[in-house]
Amino acid sequence: MAEQCGKNQRQKIILASGSPRRRELLGAMGYEFAVLAPDVDENVEGRAGDIVGVLAERKGRAAAGQCHDGEIVIAADTLVSLDERPLGKPKDDGEAAAMLRALSGRSHDVYTGLCVIDTAAGTTSVDVERTRVTFRPLSDEEIAAYVATGEPRDKAGAYAIQGGAAAFVSGYDGSYNNVIGLPTERLAERLNRIMA
Numbered sequence: 001m002a003e004q005c006g007k008n009q010r011q012k013i014i015l016a017s018g019s020p021r022r023r024e025l026l027g028a029m030g031y032e033f034a035v036l037a038p039d040v041d042e043n044v045e046g047r048a049g050d051i052v053g054v055l056a057e058r059k060g061r062a063a064a065g066q067c068h069d070g071e072i073v074i075a076a077d078t079l080v081s082l083d084e085r086p087l088g089k090p091k092d093d094g095e096a097a098a099m100l101r102a103l104s105g106r107s108h109d110v111y112t113g114l115c116v117i118d119t120a121a122g123t124t125s126v127d128v129e130r131t132r133v134t135f136r137p138l139s140d141e142e143i144a145a146y147v148a149t150g151e152p153r154d155k156a157g158a159y160a161i162q163g164g165a166a167a168f169v170s171g172y173d174g175s176y177n178n179v180i181g182l183p184t185e186r187l188a189e190r191l192n193r194i195m196a
Contacts (some may be wrong), residue, residue, distance in 0.1 A: 070120030080157025131174030
């Protein structure tokens with residue numbers, strides 16, 4: 001998989017994300033793609049659903065500005081929201097444990113902003129997908145053991161539903177892949193329209 005976009009590149013799709021989870025999900029959809037993870041200002045205020053839409057579009061436009069030959073650019077951003085309070089990636093293990101204690105025995109929302117830019121047509125779409133996730137009550141020992149694995153460190157809300165935190169989830173309503181970081185069902189709809 002190429003790491004930069006340019007005129008000699010065969011891939012038509014550019015994933016504007018450094019997330020290995022998003023790479024896995026897009027690859028599982030059967031698409032060939034290149035990865036271009038632009039640096040953007042991620043300081044955005046507001047509700048989680050609004051923030052992820054703004055950041056996804058910001059990442060998508062930054063990547064599209066570096067691409068040529070009519071590529072399709074895909075960008076995404078994910079946040080957990082508890083009581084309308086956005087939970088991003090924890091700064092340290094203490095904050096990760098605090099986030100997990102707050103989520104314990106509660107329902108929360110996971111929002112992913114999805115931006116798809118068709119550079120050939122000059123069109124941009126931005127969608128925000130929401131999945132409701134419920135955690136069973138967690139003990140302090142469970143939280144400490146999970147934090148000690150290191151898995152929560154680079155995850156929004158300090159957990160990976162596809163990893164060790166799968167045992168914490170008592171139910172969810174919406175797209176499972178959205179919680180991982182890419183709403184593949186919505187993305188497939190967008191790509192099918194562009195590539196039809």
